[in-house]
Amino acid sequence: MKRRKFLKNSSLTSAGILSASILTSCKTEEKKETIVAVTSSIKPIVIATWNVPNSTAEAWNVLKKGGNSLDAVEIGVQMEEADVSNQSVGKGGRPDRDGNVTLDACIMDSKGNCGAVVYMQNITHAISVARKVMEETPHVMLAGKGAEQFAYEQGFPKEKLLTEKSKTEWLEWKKESKYAPVINIENHDTIGMLAIDAEGDISGACTTSGMAYKMAGRVGDSPIIGSGLFVDNEIGGATATGQGEEIVKTVGSFLVVELMRQGRSPQEACEEAVNRIIKNEPDYENIQVGYIAINKNGETGGYCIHPGFSYRVFSEKGHENVDSRSYL
Template identity: 70%
Template sequence: MKRRKFLKNSSTITAGLVSAPLLASCQDIKKVEPKVNDTPTEIKPIAICTWNFENATAKAWEVLKAGGSALDAVEQGVMVEEADENNQTVGIGGRPDRNGNVTLDSCIMDKDGNCGAVLCMQNIAHPVSVARKVMEDTPHVMLAGKGAEQFAYEKGFEKVNLLTEKSKQEWLEWKKTSQYKPIINIENHDTIGMLAIDRNGDISGACTTSGMAYKYAGRVGDSPIIGAGLFVDNEIGGATATGVGEEVVRTVGSFLIVELMRQGKSPQEACEEGVKRIIAKNKDNTDFQIGFIAINKKGETGSFCIQPGFTYRQYSEAGHINHPSDSFIKS
């Protein structure tokens, strides 16, 4: 009995000795948390998107200004471009694959890390809204092809002919040569990616595209891939990409940029590093475009691209601004 009492007392003393240093250590860890996690004293809503899609950011700002969530803002913002037949890289009127079929890709991600995506989906005008349904109404993250289309019908989405006469005639003209050479900049940029912070300081993002014009049937780029075309971490920030998606996939670009911000880099510094990683893997060929945009928890933004010509649109209380992006290759 004496031996048991001795061991019990020894264990208690030892625990106390170990607990004190551990407690002190934990307190020290708290002191070195990344500054980017510090929440601003006054949160101001903001929406940014790839390229100069002023109608998209205007819609997102309308949602944010009324007190809506960042998730609603990014969904409704990119839906503007999905519905615009004059935008031949997103939604209705998007340029088809080489077989003449318009296939759409999209993803969405909320403040809690929930996400949904649809890939290579036909006949549905708003893939971003289907992606949100995947996120909210299924245990899955991605649905593809006919499965995604059938799911959309089950959720009440209507069947729509996505191939407009303009895009059809351009495709028929392309078939005369069938030369596949993606144009570097906005003529075939293939994506709108949007990030927003709402009044509560919560971040969400969305990305939607019809993909590269005249691609091989079934081709999917980075846009609907969480971590490549879009990534959001509500403690840190978010990033999204545009351009030749294969190169973004190879570096898991948007996730990389958010992780660089976690390490203390500004959105601008993180975007620059993201592009440089891609350049490092393509030293002998840089005849393509990649553009990244990013936002951190403080509402600071940044962008960087390979070729001159990329811009991103921002809407906040400071105004509605189109920002020319700095580029790795100068004009």
Template identity: 70%
Template sequence: MQRRKFLKKSGLTTAGLLSAPVLASCKTETAKAPTLSETKAVKPIVICTWNFQNASAKAWEVLSSSGSSLDAVEAGVMVEEADTSNQTVGVGGRPDREGRVTLDACIMDKDANCGAVLCMENIAHPISVARKVMEETPHVMLAGLGAELFAYEQGFEKTNLLTEQSKKEWEEWKKTSKYETIINIENHDTIGMLAIDENGDIAGACTTSGMGYKMAGRVGDSPIIGAGLFVDNEVGGAAATGVGEEVVRTVGSFLIVELMRQGKSPQEACEEGVKRIMKKNEGRKDFQIGFIAVNKKGETGGYCVHPGFTYREYSDKGHENKTVESFYQG
């Protein structure tokens, strides 16, 4: 009891020492830092993983015409899904070990609605099927044959996803069947896209054909909400690319958004996201991970494990391919 009385008395005495004039003086001398609400927002804006300038340009076309962020990210990533020269996404994607092209995608809107398809075959635009899952079903994810059948029900056409180029490379790969994730070589990259429209609403999309020559049925982080993509309209959004298994283990995109909620900038949050992964993989240098993020004010950031990762940004300020810093310097 005596100790409590002493502490209480000491606290009152200390409080008394900080008189009104002193507090007023402290307040006057301390410079007030601008808060998020006081800084001018950059909107609309779109960013995407890697140097997919045609995709970001398409998304910007939607945004600059007063379109929604959801429409923008869908239209943007569809460009890469249709590009047969891009062997990491959509038509022409590298197949699994059995020669089947399986696609993964997810999408998330400003209200935390989301949809995803996993390990889906024969459909050229998985991102659009993911949006249908979000809007037309009570579910978040559909996988495999179920996702494919749902797509047909929604009017999507059956498409042969295996191009002659990807088939030829797969047949060559079978001679050795050596499986490796070569850093910054497009056998395991993804397009993740985040956008803010003129209303300030955020949406994101992520789509991929996954690792080239993966085991049948393998799914990485790309269609997993919270791993490959996450959006919180009060805070911002994040997306990932690279070896998805490592992103899943830290729920990477969700982590980055939560770090921004706690006050970190998009750049600081991406750096912390990569460092969390590397803490669990101390000494490993055989894989690449890249994160991008945007906060509610349109500030952006990116970070990766190895040099070479970039992200595209398009706003009223211009269209730029941004090289990011990395955990390893060379």
């Protein structure tokens, strides 16, 4: 009887422990669900270098209608390529030392596909030619006359890219021919854009006319996958602006994404990427570099060397221009 009573009590006790364990487990699961709810993704969302409200608004129009992120970034940056008042991108861009406007661009989708054009002349929408390279050729990059000829074959019109304003400034520059690009004006040279669509897919685009009065043939970071732009659909994306030579040396945009893969926030990753440049460049006070990044959850960040760099963000939360934090 005593043994039977002991076993009965033990069974009840065991059941109580088991019930408590189940309840504890349920509570733990409830807590996990709550955490997931708090960190739910912000999508759709678009972010772009510099204060380019027309570009981010155009990209947002695509996203809010259910469009994909690749279309959004292409259409978004086209706005700046066609804006002759923007002298660092597309038509109206400042020329090289010989008076030629040469364009670089790249684009990357959520599947890791990418396309680029470098040192291309006479075509306004370099970003769209880059997309055609990605979708219509077995290559990633086309350069110079080859890129231009391919664009004509794809139906892009030949256009004069050098405006009277940019020509007048170039002729004035030639009087001294002093190569010292002005911080945040002649050396920001890029619009980079990243977007996440309603499906959670990330794409990016980057387009530029390059640094003002560069040597003929110079190519910076903007059309280089991994330097000016990189997207990993599992992690996030990053894009860069500023003195491309320094960004190329550190494969900057790839670095930012890899830092996010290791657990850093977009802000922390951008800061570390800039710090790598500062560590290796004694003359960093005379250059500008800026990064923006977005992770899979739609969290964003940006960082630069000099104050004055900003970036645009558009989501359901609103449309704002964010002054980037800076090292100096």
